[in-house]
Amino acid sequence: MMRRPPPPRPKLIRIETERFLLRTLMPPDASERWASWLEDLEVMAPVNTPPRRLSRPDLIRYMQRFDNISRVLIGIFDKNASNLHIGLYQLDLHPIHKTAKFNVIVGDKSYWGQKVVLETRAALLDYLFRNGTEKAIGSPLARNFPAVFNYKAQGWRLEGILKGQVQHMSSRERLDQYEFGLLKDEWLAIRKGAGK
Amino acid sequence: MSLDAAKSLLAEALLLDAGSVADDARIGSIDQWDSLAHMRLLMAIEERLGKPLDAETAAGIESVADVARVLA
Numbered sequence: 001m002m003r004r005p006p007p008p009r010p011k012l013i014r015i016e017t018e019r020f021l022l023r024t025l026m027p028p029d030a031s032e033r034w035a036s037w038l039e040d041l042e043v044m045a046p047v048n049t050p051p052r053r054l055s056r057p058d059l060i061r062y063m064q065r066f067d068n069i070s071r072v073l074i075g076i077f078d079k080n081a082s083n084l085h086i087g088l089y090q091l092d093l094h095p096i097h098k099t100a101k102f103n104v105i106v107g108d109k110s111y112w113g114q115k116v117v118l119e120t121r122a123a124l125l126d127y128l129f130r131n132g133t134e135k136a137i138g139s140p141l142a143r144n145f146p147a148v149f150n151y152k153a154q155g156w157r158l159e160g161i162l163k164g165q166v167q168h169m170s171s172r173e174r175l176d177q178y179e180f181g182l183l184k185d186e187w188l189a190i191r192k193g194a195g196k
Numbered sequence: 197m198s199l200d201a202a203k204s205l206l207a208e209a210l211l212l213d214a215g216s217v218a219d220d221a222r223i224g225s226i227d228q229w230d231s232l233a234h235m236r237l238l239m240a241i242e243e244r245l246g247k248p249l250d251a252e253t254a255a256g257i258e259s260v261a262d263v264a265r266v267l268a
Contacts, residue, residue, distance in 0.1 A: 113232035142251035145238045146231035152258060153223050153231075161251045176251040 008095070010068035017123045020116065021077040024068055025088065029075055030059035033085060037107030046144040047105060050169045070095060076106070076120055086111050089124065098134040104147075117150045126191070129184045136187070141166070142176040155190040156180040197244075202264035205244070209237035222259035241266060 015022040035058075037043045039051045054062070066073040076087040087106035093099070102124075106116050125136060138156060140147035152158075159181045164174030197205075199219060206221065207214040210228040223229055238257065242248055244267055249257075256262055 113230045115230060117231070142254060143248075145235040145254070148255070149223070149231040149234035153229075158255055161255065163251070178251070178255065 008069045012068065013072065013074055013127070015123045015127055016079070017119050019079060020086075020120050021079050021083055022074050022089070022120055022123060023077070025063055025066075025073045025075045027060045027063060029085060030056045030063065031085065032056070034059060034088075034107065037087075037105065040107075040109075042109065043105060043107055045169075046141065046147065047103070048141055048166060048169050048175065066090075069093070074124070076116065078111070084108070087116065089120075091124075091128075093128075093133065098132055099137055100128045100133045100135070101137045101139070112146070117147075118154055121150070121154065125182070125187050129187055134184050136182040138180040138182075139177055140180070142178055148178060151178075151180040154182075155186070156182045157186070197264050197267035199260065199264050202260050202267065205240055205267075206237060206260050206263055209233050209240055217260060219260065222261075237263070 012024045013022065014024070035054050035056070039053050041051050044051045063073060065071065070093050072089075072091040072093060074089040074091065075085055076089070077083040078086050086108040087104065090103040092101040094101075102121065104117055104121065106112060128136065136156070138147075138151050139162075140151065142148070142161065157180065158178055160179040162177040162179060165177040166175050167173070168175055200214075203217040203219070203221070204214040206229075207217045210217070210226060210233045212226075212228055217226070221229075223234070238249060238254060241257070241263065249266075253266055257266060
């Protein structure tokens with residue numbers, strides 16, 4: 001009789017880049033600062049999510065939806081500003097297909113245009129591809145120009161345009177979405193090219 | 197739109213002098229071409245066109261030559 005493999009255990013992530021610390025978010029990270037991003041239309045509109053007021057207990061309940069196995073919530077902290085929390089990644093990891101779906105919000109607008117996503121996502125891609133992921137996926141709204149730029153600038157492939165894929169959070173207009181993909185070998189080739 | 201006019205539009209979005217944008221400028225070749233500059237560029241193109249860019253066209257804008265082509 002075959003023995004079942006043990007169930008996967010939650011993994012806490014901690015990665016440092018040149019300017020940032022990426023680590024699994026924990027209940028003490030629930031803050032007024034984080035909550036303020038969620039009620040800021042400029043932050044939430046690009047991800048088509050209506051702004052809303054969340055309390056610290058709400059944020060803790062939200063964190064509990066992430067098992068840190070297949071759903072992972074990672075904070076972005078600025079090492080040069082006493083580890084100030086500036087944004088977060090939500091990752092959906094598929095254990096069978098070995099895919100990682102990326103969502104990111106840089107909540108502190110003073111960091112917009114500072115290449116935060118390029119630097120931190122590169123580190124996450126390195127980590128995930130080293131740990132079993134074989135394909136990364138990103139699905140920004142077509143009108144989220146900054147996010148689209150970041151996928152292109154990082155070398156992700158545009159795999160398709162999903163016409164009218166989602167409904168606008170308030171106008172109910174149908175919105176187009178892009179599907180970007182990046183295979184492990186493609187990323188390794190990009191890393192190798194960058195090192196030349 | 198001529199290549200020179202496209203370079204000028206790109207330079208404005210990148211907050212650079214037009215002279216500092218090369219004929220073959222593209223994403224990755226200019227440090228100032230970041231996510232916010234890209235947003236400014238696409239919005240400036242939409243303003244010139246007088247309508248929103250469709251997803252196919254917006255996805256294809258990666259270089260100064262693309263800007264000239266879209267605004268031709």
